[in-house]
Amino acid sequence: MHDYPKAARLLKPAHFRAAYDGGERLACHLFVAFARRRGDLDPARFGFTCPRALGKAHDRNRIKRRLRECVRLRRDRFPAGLDLVFNPRKSLLGAAWEEIERQVEKLLDRLSPCESSSLPS
RNA sequence: GUCCUUCUUCGGGCAAUCGCUGGAAUUUUUUCAGAGGAAAGUCCGGUCUCCGUGGGGCGCUGUGCCGGCUAACGGCCGGGCUGGACUGCUCAAAGCGGUUUGGACGGAAAGUGCCACAGAAAAUAUACCGCUUGUCUGCCACUGGCGGAGAAGUAAGGGUGAAAAGGUGCGGUAAGAGCGCACCGCGGGGCGAGUAAUCGCACCUGGCAGGGAAAACCCCACAGGGAGCAAGGCCAAAUAGGGGAGCAGAGGCGGCCCGUCUCGAUAGGACUCCCGGGUAGGCUGCUGGAGCGGUGCAGUAAUGUGCCGCCUAGAGGAAUGAUUGCCUACGGUGAGGCGGAAGCUGAGCCGUGACAGAAACCGGCUUACGAGGAGAAGGACGUAA
RNA sequence: GCGGGAGUAACUCAGUGGUAGAGUCUCAGCCUUCCAAGCUGUUGGUCGCGAGUUCGAUUCUCGUCUCCCGCU
Numbered sequence: 001m002h003d004y005p006k007a008a009r010l011l012k013p014a015h016f017r018a019a020y021d022g023g024e025r026l027a028c029h030l031f032v033a034f035a036r037r038r039g040d041l042d043p044a045r046f047g048f049t050c051p052r053a054l055g056k057a058h059d060r061n062r063i064k065r066r067l068r069e070c071v072r073l074r075r076d077r078f079p080a081g082l083d084l085v086f087n088p089r090k091s092l093l094g095a096a097w098e099e100i101e102r103q104v105e106k107l108l109d110r111l112s113p114c115e116s117s118s119l120p121s
Numbered sequence: 122g123u124c125c126u127u128c129u130u131c132g133g134g135c136a137a138u139c140g141c142u143g144g145a146a147u148u149u150u151u152u153c154a155g156a157g158g159a160a161a162g163u164c165c166g167g168u169c170u171c172c173g174u175g176g177g178g179c180g181c182u183g184u185g186c187c188g189g190c191u192a193a194c195g196g197c198c199g200g201g202c203u204g205g206a207c208u209g210c211u212c213a214a215a216g217c218g219g220u221u222u223g224g225a226c227g228g229a230a231a232g233u234g235c236c237a238c239a240g241a242a243a244a245u246a247u248a249c250c251g252c253u254u255g256u257c258u259g260c261c262a263c264u265g266g267c268g269g270a271g272a273a274g275u276a277a278g279g280g281u282g283a284a285a286a287g288g289u290g291c292g293g294u295a296a297g298a299g300c301g302c303a304c305c306g307c308g309g310g311g312c313g314a315g316u317a318a319u320c321g322c323a324c325c326u327g328g329c330a331g332g333g334a335a336a337a338c339c340c341c342a343c344a345g346g347g348a349g350c351a352a353g354g355c356c357a358a359a360u361a362g363g364g365g366a367g368c369a370g371a372g373g374c375g376g377c378c379c380g381u382c383u384c385g386a387u388a389g390g391a392c393u394c395c396c397g398g399g400u401a402g403g404c405u406g407c408u409g410g411a412g413c414g415g416u417g418c419a420g421u422a423a424u425g426u427g428c429c430g431c432c433u434a435g436a437g438g439a440a441u442g443a444u445u446g447c448c449u450a451c452g453g454u455g456a457g458g459c460g461g462a463a464g465c466u467g468a469g470c471c472g473u474g475a476c477a478g479a480a481a482c483c484g485g486c487u488u489a490c491g492a493g494g495a496g497a498a499g500g501a502c503g504u505a506a
Numbered sequence: 507g508c509g510g511g512a513g514u515a516a517c518u519c520a521g522u523g524g525u526a527g528a529g530u531c532u533c534a535g536c537c538u539u540c541c542a543a544g545c546u547g548u549u550g551g552u553c554g555c556g557a558g559u560u561c562g563a564u565u566c567u568c569g570u571c572u573c574c575c576g577c578u
Contacts, residue, residue: 002139011438014401047438056161058477061442069443072140085438097444 004072010047010083019047019085026110028103030092031067034085035111044078046071047085054090063088070100077108 010016023036048068050060067088078084092100 004140009438012402013438016438049438056477061478065442069140073443 002073002075004068004075008043008045008075010045010085015045015083016047016049016085019083023083023085026107028106030089030095030100030103032087032089033107034087036083038081038083041080043080044075044082044084046075047083049085049087054088055093059093063092066097066100067092070097070104074104074108079111082111 010019019034019036023034026033026035046068048064050064052060054060054063067086071086
């Protein structure tokens with residue numbers, strides 16, 4: 001269950017705006033994640049942003065693909081009913097694969113207690 | 122054979138696992154395809170789409186030696202003229218030629234304006250120093266010399282500047298001067314070659330009038346309607362708003378309409394239905410084309426064309442990837458081996474593999490691009506004949 | 507994807523063919539018991555970068571880099 005269908009993605013600008021406005025901000029030195037509960041039990045959905053300030057198109061593609069792949073391999077471990085938007089930082093371009101994995105694992109640890117507490121729905 | 126320079130071209134390969142986008146089968150899993158030479162900058166030109174559009178002029182923008190190619194171009198090809206570098210002929214210079222590399226290369230005798238500083242003078246030339254000849258005059262002196270003042274002539278010499286108004290020589294002159302002459306240069310004409318730009322001439326003519334700059338304004342010739350796939354077309358939720366219809370008319374005067382009178386209803390409202398515009402969103406435009414690869418023919422070439430073969434990304438918060446292993450190229454380190462030494466070879470390990478990511482589509486230009494492989498041209502050295 | 511605009515001193519801006527300027531800032535002096543204000547002087551520039559035109563370029567032309575804005 002490591003696939004990445006369209007149902008597991010944020011596809012509209014409105015989805016992204018909702019995550020920014022009503023979500024919780026979780027930061028590390030490689031990226032910033034915005035997490036928002038939708039209130040249903042569908043699988044978590046993910047979105048990745050890559051503005052022009054991060055570099056040229058080639059580098060932005062690389063940043064997005066590496067981070068997306070790392071999240072995709074752990075997709076089933078994210079809580080259901082969650083919308084997540086990732087804003088990568090420029091340092092992610094030169095980061096080692098193991099370092100990205102470590103930061104995503106840390107994000108998962110921080111999300112787990114949220115499951116019992118009350119996130120804005 | 123080695124090395125160097127320039128140009129062209131290729132732009133690491135294979136496999137496993139987990140994935141993404143599109144197509145086709147089918148039905149739930151298979152199978153096929155999936156970044157570039159610049160996909161970039163958006164600097165030009167087109168295709169396509171919508172809007173505008175009687176004709177002409179002004180204005181604006183662009184282009185600018187000539188000819189050709191092209192759908193078109195500010196692109197490409199060929200030619201001319203011209204600057205630089207190297208080089209051959211030559212004792213050397215000039216001149217002529219070769220190779221290579223550049224040139225926004227129409228017009229400055231259409232007009233307006235500009236040329237700082239320096240310099241006498243910077244574009245209808247000009248007289249600062251100087252040179253020459255008269256005039257007046259001072260001193261020495263006595264057919265002369267040295268001065269001063271002012272007048273006229275002069276562009277040879279001086280210095281300034283990026284640039285000083287044809288050059289050299291001879292004649293000429295008071296001194297000079299295209300003032301005259303010869304040669305060179307320049308303008309105009311003629312003849313010849315060439316489609317033309319332009320070139321040639323032992324031809325005629327003009328004493329020469331024409332400094333630079335048009336990437337100053339400008340003049341001339343030619344070209345250009347505007348916007349751009351976020352163009353444009355189709356479908357169309359919710360909410361708000363717009364238009365229409367229905368829900369309330371009946372009776373009198375009168376042949377009927379308008380009008381007017383009486384009664385009823387209250388309505389700038391609520392409800393029902395319909396219509397069009399249109400937002401979110403969806404579909405389309407969307408990829409088979411000035412296409413690619415061979416090969417023949419025409420042409421110096423750019424290019425055109427005949428025949429054969431091929432189908433080669435279509436996303437849309439945006440796919441074409443991630444991880445690992447092996448190979449490969451290069452760099453570093455370097456066990457070990459060869460060697461007297463210099464050095465050569467080299468297991469293993471580590472690192473690196475450029476510039477860079479399609480967004481409607483083509484043709485150009487410009488810019489970015491590490492190492493290495495292949496090819497072509499030129500040069501140097503060595504060896505052999 | 508498409509269309510516009512700007513780069514000059516540490517900062518904000520003038521200048522638009524002829525030795526590159528103003529204000530603030532820096533530093534020093536005067537003034538004041540001291541500080542501020544004021545006055546005087548002073549430091550600081552590859553005019554974003556690279557070519558070209560010109561005798562001469564910040565200015566004109568071309569290329570290039572960076573930044574900003576608009577269309578949704």
